[in-house]
Amino acid sequence: MSATTKSKGEMTRDRILEIAESAVLAKGFSNTSIDEIIAEAELTKSGFFYHFRDKTELARALLSRSFEQDDIILGGIFERARELSDDPLHAFLVGLRMLAETMGNMDKAHPGCMVATVTYHDKQFNDDIRTMNRNGMVRWRALFLSFLVEIVQTYPPRADVDVDALADMLSVTVEGGIILSKVFDDPKVLADQIMQYRTFIRLLFQGN
Amino acid sequence: MSATTKSKGEMTRDRILEIAESAVLAKGFSNTSIDEIIAEAELTKSGFFYHFRDKTELARALLSRSFEQDDIILGGIFERARELSDDPLHAFLVGLRMLAETMGNMDKAHPGCMVATVTYHDKQFNDDIRTMNRNGMVRWRALFLSFLVEIVQTYPPRADVDVDALADMLSVTVEGGIILSKVFDDPKVLADQIMQYRTFIRLLFQGN
DNA sequence: TGCAAAACTGTACCCTCGGTCTAGTAATAT
DNA sequence: ATATTACTAGACCGAGGGTACAGTTTTGCA
Numbered sequence: 001m002s003a004t005t006k007s008k009g010e011m012t013r014d015r016i017l018e019i020a021e022s023a024v025l026a027k028g029f030s031n032t033s034i035d036e037i038i039a040e041a042e043l044t045k046s047g048f049f050y051h052f053r054d055k056t057e058l059a060r061a062l063l064s065r066s067f068e069q070d071d072i073i074l075g076g077i078f079e080r081a082r083e084l085s086d087d088p089l090h091a092f093l094v095g096l097r098m099l100a101e102t103m104g105n106m107d108k109a110h111p112g113c114m115v116a117t118v119t120y121h122d123k124q125f126n127d128d129i130r131t132m133n134r135n136g137m138v139r140w141r142a143l144f145l146s147f148l149v150e151i152v153q154t155y156p157p158r159a160d161v162d163v164d165a166l167a168d169m170l171s172v173t174v175e176g177g178i179i180l181s182k183v184f185d186d187p188k189v190l191a192d193q194i195m196q197y198r199t200f201i202r203l204l205f206q207g208n
Numbered sequence: 209m210s211a212t213t214k215s216k217g218e219m220t221r222d223r224i225l226e227i228a229e230s231a232v233l234a235k236g237f238s239n240t241s242i243d244e245i246i247a248e249a250e251l252t253k254s255g256f257f258y259h260f261r262d263k264t265e266l267a268r269a270l271l272s273r274s275f276e277q278d279d280i281i282l283g284g285i286f287e288r289a290r291e292l293s294d295d296p297l298h299a300f301l302v303g304l305r306m307l308a309e310t311m312g313n314m315d316k317a318h319p320g321c322m323v324a325t326v327t328y329h330d331k332q333f334n335d336d337i338r339t340m341n342r343n344g345m346v347r348w349r350a351l352f353l354s355f356l357v358e359i360v361q362t363y364p365p366r367a368d369v370d371v372d373a374l375a376d377m378l379s380v381t382v383e384g385g386i387i388l389s390k391v392f393d394d395p396k397v398l399a400d401q402i403m404q405y406r407t408f409i410r411l412l413f414q415g416n
Numbered sequence: 417t418g419c420a421a422a423a424c425t426g427t428a429c430c431c432t433c434g435g436t437c438t439a440g441t442a443a444t445a446t
Numbered sequence: 447a448t449a450t451t452a453c454t455a456g457a458c459c460g461a462g463g464g465t466a467c468a469g470t471t472t473t474g475c476a
Contacts, residue, residue: 008444009452030238033433045435047453055434133391159407159416165400168388172401173377176384180376183341192373193380199367200408208367216473217423241462253464255424263463 013051016041021062025114029059060128066114067136077102078143088150089205095147096170096198103174104191141167155205166201173197221259224249229270237267268336275344285310286351296358297413303355304378304406311382312399349375363413374409381405 006014019040023032034055038048052058081095144167152163177190202208214222227248231240242263246256260266289303352375360371385398410416 007451012452034435035433044454046455049435050451050453130391130393137388137391159411161404161407162400165404168397169381169401169404172384172388173380174384175387176380176382179383180345180380183338183345185338189376192370193377196369196373196377199369200411203367203408203411215422220423242464243462251423252425254426257464258422258424 009051012041012043012047016043016048016051016058017061017065020058021065021114024062056128060132063114063129063132067132070136071139073102074099074140074143078147087154088147089155089201092147092151093198093202096194096201100191100194100198103177103194104187106187137168137171140171144170151205157204158207159204161204169200170194170197217259220249220251220255224251224256224259224266225269225273228266229273232270268340271337271340275340278344279347281310282307282348282351286355295362296355297363297409300355300359301406301410304402304409308399308402308406311385311402312395314395345376345379348379352378359413365412366415367412369412377408378402378405 016037020032020037023037023040034045034048038045041048052061077098078091078095081091081098084094085091141164145163148163148167173193173196174190177193180193181187181190224245228240228245231245242253242256246253249256260269285306286299286303289299289306292302293299349372353371356371356375381401381404382398385401388401389395389398
């Protein structure tokens with residue numbers, strides 16, 4: 001067997017996660033029952049609990065899965081952006097444009113949706129989730145910060161800024177943008193907001 | 209009896225809402241049981257269902273309550289801001305600073321928390337909530353827009369901007385800022401982000 | 417002061433859902 | 447072949463949301 005081959009158990013687990021993911025995204029976590037998942041996955045309750053200790057472990061698995069996907073997407077975008085320009089400001093601006101386009105094309109299943117649907121499940125759980133969430137945010141901040149620290153060396157900012165807050169501002173824009181996009185049922189809102197952030201960056205370091 | 213006197217029924221209903229609010233904010237909606245609420249309110253299950261058709265109606269009531277409170281706080285802040293300056297830009301900047309301060313001083317129970325805890329409860333419910341949420345957002349947008357349209361008349365913007373998106377950007381900042389504040393367990397994050405938005409506005413219309 | 421409406425209590429019951437336990441069986445890897 | 451993995455079968459439990467309905471108290475008001 002090759003290294004990429006999955007065992008029967010792993011395949012079943014993946015199938016459960018796949019089914020659970022779409023159900024949770026469509027109806028929310030607490031409104032997705034185990035019975036429903038196992039019916040679609042064609043296995044028994046015992047089978048489900050063979051793979052997951054309890055429903056909370058399912059939530060955790062769902063969440064770490066979505067974080068991995070986010071990291072890949074985000075990392076890919078800004079890696080390409082760096083390749084396209086040696087100048088950190090230009091690269092960041094290019095990355096932001098690509099991010100806006102990517103987000104604008106997602107009709108459902110925005111990264112971050114899983115966070116929102118799952119976060120408020122229960123108290124004990126929240127502590128675990130907050131830690132995972134924080135790790136995710138810290139990775140984002142680090143990524144954006146790597147651009148910003150380079151940028152401020154070359155381009156004197158037009159106003160007093162805290163680069164940390166400026167890096168977080170992009171996370172804020174994405175998270176808040178997702179909420180407004182859902183509320184208005186329009187993915188364009190998120191894309192527009194990322195472009196607003198881009199305008200701020202341009203104005204701050206380039207003056208136009 | 210004066211017009212402000214509440215009937216016995218209204219008082220009981222308010223008591224339920226009060227108890228439910230703190231419980232939901234502390235532990236989440238699905239983790240707050242009706243049994244628990246009625247125990248603290250010292251009434252029976254039948255008594256509860258006399259006031260609320262089901263748990264979803266409780267959620268709705270909780271939500272519209274928090275919207276009302278938000279409107280009062282937000283409206284109050286920007287009304288005072290207008291009083292303090294005839295210039296729309298200065299007034300807006302003052303309002304933003306007051307908003308940042310107000311938000312930074314809230315340790316828990318940010319406006320918007322109730323939205324998050326309650327929104328993903330169930331599918332049917334989500335549609336109702338989205339409408340309420342949208343109305344809330346539209347009111348915010350209108351409020352912020354009333355400043356921005358005045359501002360652009362006096363101050364030519366340093367970059368191409370869409371005032372609608374700019375108005376929404378503040379909602380985005382607040383909603384996203386709340387998420388990051390919760391994740392990092394630090395209300396200062398939200399305050400900082402509002403100040404970042406303020407910097408953007410200053411830079412855009414005042415150039416520094 | 418009396419009477420209807422409002423605001424409940426009490427009890428019994430049903431369903432769904434998360435979760436546990438035990439015992440047994442089929443598939444698979446080595 | 448055999449131990450481990452990956453399940454099935456089925457009985458059961460408690461919490462929680464919700465219903466039905468009959469009865470009782472409390473309140474506002476003419």
